[in-house]
Amino acid sequence: MNSKRRRGGVKRVYELLYGEYGPQNWWPGDTAVEVCIGAILTQSTSWTNVEKAIGNLKERGLVDVRRISTTDESKLAELIRPSLYYNVKARKLKEFARFVEVEYGGQVDDMLDADTEDLREKLLGVWGIGPETSDSILLYALGKPSFVVDAYTRRIFTRMGLLEGGESYEEIKLLFESALEEDPRLYNEYHALIVEHGKTTCKTRPECETCCLEMLCDYKG
Numbered sequence: 001m002n003s004k005r006r007r008g009g010v011k012r013v014y015e016l017l018y019g020e021y022g023p024q025n026w027w028p029g030d031t032a033v034e035v036c037i038g039a040i041l042t043q044s045t046s047w048t049n050v051e052k053a054i055g056n057l058k059e060r061g062l063v064d065v066r067r068i069s070t071t072d073e074s075k076l077a078e079l080i081r082p083s084l085y086y087n088v089k090a091r092k093l094k095e096f097a098r099f100v101e102v103e104y105g106g107q108v109d110d111m112l113d114a115d116t117e118d119l120r121e122k123l124l125g126v127w128g129i130g131p132e133t134s135d136s137i138l139l140y141a142l143g144k145p146s147f148v149v150d151a152y153t154r155r156i157f158t159r160m161g162l163l164e165g166g167e168s169y170e171e172i173k174l175l176f177e178s179a180l181e182e183d184p185r186l187y188n189e190y191h192a193l194i195v196e197h198g199k200t201t202c203k204t205r206p207e208c209e210t211c212c213l214e215m216l217c218d219y220k221g
């Protein structure tokens with residue numbers, strides 16, 4: 001499939017998913033710091049588990065970059081235990097907090113003025129922050145236009161024939177960003193819709209008979 005048709009497919013899928021599920025209103029979180037923490041904790045676990053972990057941090061006033069920096073890593077790990085992989089995630093939180101302290105004086109809000117690409121490069125240089133986490137922070141915490149790619153994106157669009165399956169994260173991100181208007185609200189909504197579709201319909205065992213994308217999909221079971 002040529003790239004023009006792929007881009008057209010990406011736009012059409014958005015319309016169909018939006019028509020099916022409506023606005024998703026992501027991302028839950030009271031502050032930008034909380035959304036950053038959520039983006040780090042949500043890897044390889046459910047949002048329910050993340051909420052429990054964030055609840056524990058909130059109870060102790062630890063949804064705060066400076067306080068994360070000064071809190072013992074093992075104590076942090078214990079508090080975020082519900083999010084699974086808590087030891088490695090505690091280190092990631094500490095590394096992220098250190099980064100914000102050094103680069104932005106401990107103020108996540110000061111990242112709002114940064115150039116998206118420059119900030120993305122910097123975030124990717126922080127230990128434990130990969131492309132998906134970095135883009136989630138940029139998009140959902142800071143409202144910057146950086147499309148988030150996840151396993152659901154890869155699965156749905158490969159089954160549909162809009163991806164071949166071996167594309168890199170950056171190639172998939174570029175496909176979406178070249179197909180869509182550069183609008184963080186649109187990127188926000190689209191990623192949320194993809195997650196919803198991956199959870200409810202295009203699951204490991206897809207429910208194609210009830211799928212709103214069925215007429216566009218190459219999947220043959």
Ligand code: SF4
Pocket residue numbers: 156159160201202203206207208209211212213214217218219
């Ligand atoms: S038709 Fe089936 S494989 Fe294709 S997107 Fe829908 S659920 Fe997934």
